[in-house]
Amino acid sequence: AQSVAQPEDQVNVAEGNPLTVKCTYSVSGNPYLFWYVQYPNRGLQFLLKYITGDNLVKGSYGFEAEFNKSQTSFHLKKPSALVSDSALYFCAVRDPDNNNDMRFGAGTRLTVKP
Amino acid sequence: DGGITQSPKYLFRKEGQNVTLSCEQNLNHDAMYWYRQDPGQGLRLIYYSQIVNDFQKGDIAEGYSVSREKKESFPLTVTSAQKNPTAFYLCASSRTGTSGGRADTQYFGPGTRLTVL
Numbered sequence: 361a362q363s364v365a366q367p368e369d370q371v372n373v374a375e376g377n378p379l380t381v382k383c384t385y386s387v388s389g390n391p392y393l394f395w396y397v398q399y400p401n402r403g404l405q406f407l408l409k410y411i412t413g414d415n416l417v418k419g420s421y422g423f424e425a426e427f428n429k430s431q432t433s434f435h436l437k438k439p440s441a442l443v444s445d446s447a448l449y450f451c452a453v454r455d456p457d458n459n460n461d462m463r464f465g466a467g468t469r470l471t472v473k474p
Numbered sequence: 475d476g477g478i479t480q481s482p483k484y485l486f487r488k489e490g491q492n493v494t495l496s497c498e499q500n501l502n503h504d505a506m507y508w509y510r511q512d513p514g515q516g517l518r519l520i521y522y523s524q525i526v527n528d529f530q531k532g533d534i535a536e537g538y539s540v541s542r543e544k545k546e547s548f549p550l551t552v553t554s555a556q557k558n559p560t561a562f563y564l565c566a567s568s569r570t571g572t573s574g575g576r577a578d579t580q581y582f583g584p585g586t587r588l589t590v591l
Contacts, residue, residue, distance in 0.1 A: 369514075392576055403478075403564055403582035404517075411577040450516060459568075459575050460505065460524065464516040 362387035364453045366465035373441045374473055381436040381468045383451030392454040393434040394462075395425055397447050404450060410434060421445070441472045477501045478583035480565050485588045487552065487559060495550045495586045497565035505571030506548035507580065510534060511562040520563075523548055524571030552588065560590045 364385045373379045385391055392411055396404040408419025415427045425436045436449060448467045455461035477500040487493045499506065505524050509517040519532030523542040537556025542548055548567075552559045563586045568578040 394579070396582075401562075401585070401587065403480075403584045404566075406579050406581065409577070409579060454576060456576060459578070460507070460519075460522045460530070460571050462519070462580060466514055466516045 362391075362453045362455050362461070362463050364393075364451045364463055364465040366449075366451055366468045368468050369466075370469050370471070372471045372473065375443050376440050379438050379441040379445070379470065379472070381449045381451075381470060383434045383436065383465060385432050385434060385451075385453045387453055387456065389456040391427075391434075392456060393425075393427065394452040394454070395419065395423070395434075395436050396450045396452065398450065398467075399447050407436070407449075441470075443472050443474055446470055446472045478565060478567055478581060480563075480583040480586050482586060483584070485586055487588060487590050489590065490554045492551055492553050493588065495552070495563055495565075495588070497548045497550065497583055499546055499548075499565075499567045499581075499583075501567055501569075501581065502545070503567035503569050503581075504545070505568045505575070505578075506542070507566040507568075508532075508538070508540065508548070508550045509564045509566065511564055511585075517564065520550065522571065558590075559588055562587050 394409045395407040410427045418424045451465040479498050481496045507522045508520040521540045523529040539551045565583040566580040568580045
């Protein structure tokens with residue numbers, strides 16, 4: 361079965377600095393990878409996804425993610441962090457054989473300090 | 475949160491009581507999902523439905539029930555058999571639940587926070 365791991369519970373960065381939120385995955389077959397963001401007491405908002413093609417995926421709010429097949433990673437990045445980026449970030453992987461089976465990581469709390 | 479609404483935003487349940495959480499979408503999506511979110515555990519799938527009048531159990535279906543009588547609606551009932559129901563419940567939908575929709579994005583509603591008194 362597929363799975364994702366987010367090795368960091370918490371990431372702290374200063375405003376204006378680049379940020380990286382890490383995600384590694386395990387799946388048999390081609391991975392379908394997603395990043396979501398959650399603000400307090402809200403639902404998850406879709407940021408970006410990797411299906412196929414270019415390893416660098418660009419998404420909403422200036423976020424991007426780099427797919428690395430050899431390292432089975434899909435790290436979320438942003439060149440310059442904003443205080444408003446502070447939120448909970450989830451990586452997810454879909455089972456290529458069961459479209460309804462999406463596995464989420466435990467989440468990484470990003471705090472951007474002014 | 476797109477075209478998915480959930481109500482109520484907050485819900486309180488007494489011991490032994492069944493409660494129903496509402497989820498409605500106007501995205502014309504075939505597939506709908508219910509997830510439970512607990513702190514530090516990510517999201518876990520409760521039930522999903524690929525099409526009207528059909529639904530399947532997810533990883534933690536015990537103590538929950540659903541129905542899918544209309545394409546736009548997928549209510550979740552938390553029964554008294556669910557021993558630890560306090561959590562944040564999220565509904566989602568995607569264009570299709572069939573294999574042709576592997577690339578489809580799941581879109582989420584704003585959630586319902588359920589607390590047992």
